[in-house]
Amino acid sequence: MESYLAHIQRDPSDKIIAVQSVSEHCHNTARYAAAALEPVGLSAAGEAVGLLHDLGKYSEQFQDYIKDGAGTRGSVNHTFAGVRLLLERYHHEPPEDLADIAAELLALAVGGHHGGLFDCVDDQQKNGFRHRLTKKEIGYEEAKDNFFRFCINQEELDQRFQTALKELTPVLEYICAMTGEEASDERYDQETAFYSGLLARLLLSAVIEGDRRDTAISMNGVVFPPARSGEELEQMWFTLLTQTEEKLNTLPSKTPIDQARRTISNQCGQAAEQPGGVFRLNVPTGGGKTLSSLRFALAHARRHRKQRIIFTSPLLSILDQNAKEIRKYIQDDSLILEHHSNLVRTEENSEQLDKRELLTETWEAPVIITTLVQLLNTLFSGKTTCIRRFHSLCNSVIVIDEVQTVPSKMLSLFSLAVNFLAEICGVTVVLCSATQPCTEQIEHPIHGPIRDIVPYNPALWQVFQRTDIQSVGSMSLEQIADFAVKKLEHVDSLLIVCNKKNQSEHLYSLLKDKSFALFSLSAAMCVTHRRDTLNKLKSALGQSSQKTVCVSTQVIEAGVDISFGCVIRQSAGMDSVVQAAGRCNRNGEARPGVLAPVYLVECQQENLSHLPDIQLGKDATQELIAEFAARPEQFQHRLDSDASIEYYYRALYRREPAGHHDYCVKDRPSLFSLLSLNGQYAQEHPYYFNQAFRLAGTLFEVFEENTTDVVVPYKESEALISGLCSEKAQRDPFYLRSLLEAAKPYTVSLYQYQIDRLNEEHSLIPLQGGALGLSGHYSAETGFSMGESNLEFLWR
Numbered sequence: 001m002e003s004y005l006a007h008i009q010r011d012p013s014d015k016i017i018a019v020q021s022v023s024e025h026c027h028n029t030a031r032y033a034a035a036a037l038e039p040v041g042l043s044a045a046g047e048a049v050g051l052l053h054d055l056g057k058y059s060e061q062f063q064d065y066i067k068d069g070a071g072t073r074g075s076v077n078h079t080f081a082g083v084r085l086l087l088e089r090y091h092h093e094p095p096e097d098l099a100d101i102a103a104e105l106l107a108l109a110v111g112g113h114h115g116g117l118f119d120c121v122d123d124q125q126k127n128g129f130r131h132r133l134t135k136k137e138i139g140y141e142e143a144k145d146n147f148f149r150f151c152i153n154q155e156e157l158d159q160r161f162q163t164a165l166k167e168l169t170p171v172l173e174y175i176c177a178m179t180g181e182e183a184s185d186e187r188y189d190q191e192t193a194f195y196s197g198l199l200a201r202l203l204l205s206a207v208i209e210g211d212r213r214d215t216a217i218s219m220n221g222v223v224f225p226p227a228r229s230g231e232e233l234e235q236m237w238f239t240l241l242t243q244t245e246e247k248l249n250t251l252p253s254k255t256p257i258d259q260a261r262r263t264i265s266n267q268c269g270q271a272a273e274q275p276g277g278v279f280r281l282n283v284p285t286g287g288g289k290t291l292s293s294l295r296f297a298l299a300h301a302r303r304h305r306k307q308r309i310i311f312t313s314p315l316l317s318i319l320d321q322n323a324k325e326i327r328k329y330i331q332d333d334s335l336i337l338e339h340h341s342n343l344v345r346t347e348e349n350s351e352q353l354d355k356r357e358l359l360t361e362t363w364e365a366p367v368i369i370t371t372l373v374q375l376l377n378t379l380f381s382g383k384t385t386c387i388r389r390f391h392s393l394c395n396s397v398i399v400i401d402e403v404q405t406v407p408s409k410m411l412s413l414f415s416l417a418v419n420f421l422a423e424i425c426g427v428t429v430v431l432c433s434a435t436q437p438c439t440e441q442i443e444h445p446i447h448g449p450i451r452d453i454v455p456y457n458p459a460l461w462q463v464f465q466r467t468d469i470q471s472v473g474s475m476s477l478e479q480i481a482d483f484a485v486k487k488l489e490h491v492d493s494l495l496i497v498c499n500k501k502n503q504s505e506h507l508y509s510l511l512k513d514k515s516f517a518l519f520s521l522s523a524a525m526c527v528t529h530r531r532d533t534l535n536k537l538k539s540a541l542g543q544s545s546q547k548t549v550c551v552s553t554q555v556i557e558a559g560v561d562i563s564f565g566c567v568i569r570q571s572a573g574m575d576s577v578v579q580a581a582g583r584c585n586r587n588g589e590a591r592p593g594v595l596a597p598v599y600l601v602e603c604q605q606e607n608l609s610h611l612p613d614i615q616l617g618k619d620a621t622q623e624l625i626a627e628f629a630a631r632p633e634q635f636q637h638r639l640d641s642d643a644s645i646e647y648y649y650r651a652l653y654r655r656e657p658a659g660h661h662d663y664c665v666k667d668r669p670s671l672f673s674l675l676s677l678n679g680q681y682a683q684e685h686p687y688y689f690n691q692a693f694r695l696a697g698t699l700f701e702v703f704e705e706n707t708t709d710v711v712v713p714y715k716e717s718e719a720l721i722s723g724l725c726s727e728k729a730q731r732d733p734f735y736l737r738s739l740l741e742a743a744k745p746y747t748v749s750l751y752q753y754q755i756d757r758l759n760e761e762h763s764l765i766p767l768q769g770g771a772l773g774l775s776g777h778y779s780a781e782t783g784f785s786m787g788e789s790n791l792e793f794l795w796r
Contacts, residue, residue, distance in 0.1 A: 059139025382697015573617020
């Protein structure tokens with residue numbers, strides 16, 4: 001009987017209550033990794049990686065560590081041995097053929113199953129493969145001999161490698177042909193390397209899944225639901241589609257807008273019969289995009305036996321709104337997983353919490369509702385919890401709502417990942433937006449043609465035209481306030497959207513004490529405060545006895561179902577302008593045939609030096625306005641026409657500096673460089689892979705996390721702040737965690753200079769768990785404020 005152990009579980013008294021041999025664990029991991037990659041035809045590759053991943057545990061050094069607790073967790077290296085065996089047995093240096101590339105792919109997955117993909121060449125020009133080949137004192141020879149004795153013999157391993165190679169060969173050949181012949185040699189080499197890196201991530205995802213799944217089952221008794229067969233998937237989607245279409249058929253169809261929504265929905269159902277790939281859903285605001293995309297996704301999943309549908313939204317407010325709508329039609333919460341940061345957890349014990357965390361790590365539910373941040377982290381973050389989810393994207397439908405919100409700095413990464421998902425992983429990607437970016441026009445584009453689910457139809461689009469966007473030139477904040485008061489003479493409600501919080505705060509002060517109801521919305525207000533304000537605002541808008549004005553930042557532009565008679569938008573990118581226009585005459589409240597006004601105004605003395613993306617968008621919009629003024633017929637006489645939006649994006653991309661979309665990093669190569677050729681660090685090429693995977697994964701973040709969340713004093717949060725200061729929070733980690741979860745809707749994000757100022761004033765309260773509470777500096781009207789009101793502060 002084998003005495004080499006992979007896992008030991010002890011009770012609180014240190015008594016051993018469960019053990020698992022290395023052989024059992026490696027074979028189980030191989031089986032689960034193979035199943036994870038079956039949808040893309042790479043199960044043998046997954047099996048090979050699973051068998052080899054813990055080869056290093058066959059050393060006496062590791063056995064002493066695990067049995068006697070000799071050393072701290074992770075102190076004994078067990079990941080290098082499998083890498084070394086693969087390279088010594090199946091690889092030539094330099095690589096000669098696809099077998100060498102396959103060996104490197106498997107080695108990357110074996111070597112990364114604990115810390116993520118390693119740097120093939122790091123920023124010190126050290127080669128990760130050679131480092132693992134030459135590392136001393138890891139008990140390699142001994143571990144290798146025991147592996148072949150107890151786990152699998154040499155001939156069987158050679159057969160497994162050859163089977164894996166047979167699977168990987170057509171995939172690698174396809175990757176080599178993904179970038180078209182029209183591309184330059186440099187672009188071809190870059191993109192081919194990038195796609196190959198994503199393939200390595202996919203293999204790693206499978207072995208992490210297999211490793212953690214087997215450990216959870218064998219050592220913790222976790223029960224996973226069985227995978228659905230193709231027939232079961234088809235039946236499940238058929239049932240969900242049928243009940244969804246039956247519910248859609250009960251919606252009213254009296255008005256032209258109702259009828260247009262039904263036409264769009266029907267077209268989505270018909271388009272779902274097409275083969276998979278990349279689709280565009282360009283629906284006017286109010287066109288029923290959420291339900292139409294749901295219908296397409298369900299019908300397409302049924303037709304092509306997709307494993308799951310993943311809905312992503314850029315903002316939690318949009319996600320919450322979409323999730324409610326989707327749940328209403330799916331009607332079975334057991335099929336749905338919501339995964340996002342603001343989900344308040346209600347688990348009552350650690351077992352329930354572990355189950356939820358397991359679901360969010362695996363993304364196994366048939367319907368996933370998540371944020372764009374979580375999707376992008378799954379594609380690019382170096383964290384193993386994110387990498388694990390990557391294989392769950394295979395054979396799915398991914399609906400990306402408001403795709404224009406993908407940060408422009410990472411469009412190269414995003415576009416190439418979409419190509420990989422669609423062409424290698426069998427994913428159908430739906431790009432949803434009323435202002436579709438021209439991703440085919442960037443240096444590393446999404447492969448076209450991108451198919452339109454709903455073809456442009458002027459008569460259909462005409463029904464949803466409820467606003468007229470007009471440029472009214474340049475004004476000071478005082479002039480904007482006067483302009484708003486004047487326009488309010490002709491409408492009952494008005495919205496002003498600013499680029500910066502301090503501008504909105506100043507405008508609010510200028511409009512205060514007038515003869516109308518006044519509201520403020522911004523990210524300086526915690527989520528609960530914003531929700532309360534929105535409820536009061538909607539109530540005020542529903543009363544005709546008093547006029548209503550709201551001064552807001554961009555937080556109102558998406559995911560907020562609200563309508564004003566007129567909108568004033570400070571000049572910004574057209575994607576933001578169109579979103580703001582979507583809050584105007586939203587439900588056709590104006591008289592039939594009357595287009596409600598949306599005024600685009602350039603704010604004088606505006607300083608956007610710390611907001612370069614807004615500045616670039618604003619400049620591109622101003623270029624569009626100038627061209628529109630000269631040739632309005634070229635844009636169908638509308639600033640929000642498809643021709644206008646296309647012109648805007650072309651102008652934007654022209655203005656962005658070279659390499660802007662490659663995710664530039666200060667004093668480093670771009671992430672696209674690190675994830676492709678890594679030319680700045682890789683001077684020699686003894687291996688095919690040269691990427692600095694770990695460095696790129698560490699540097700990646702969707703949005704710069706240069707802020708600190710602070711719990712503000714608003715309503716119930718004062719009791720939470722008190723609880724977070726208590727002794728119970730100090731000694732009870734589950735109680736502390738529940739308080740921190742409950743406090744999330746009462747936090748605002750502050751920059752470091754604000755934290756420093758508040759510390760100087762002793763206005764921050766240290767809380768358990770590393771959290772901070774705010775004392776003062778919070779207004780029931782406008783939220784957090786440093787108290788500065790001079791105009792000099794406005795422009796900095």
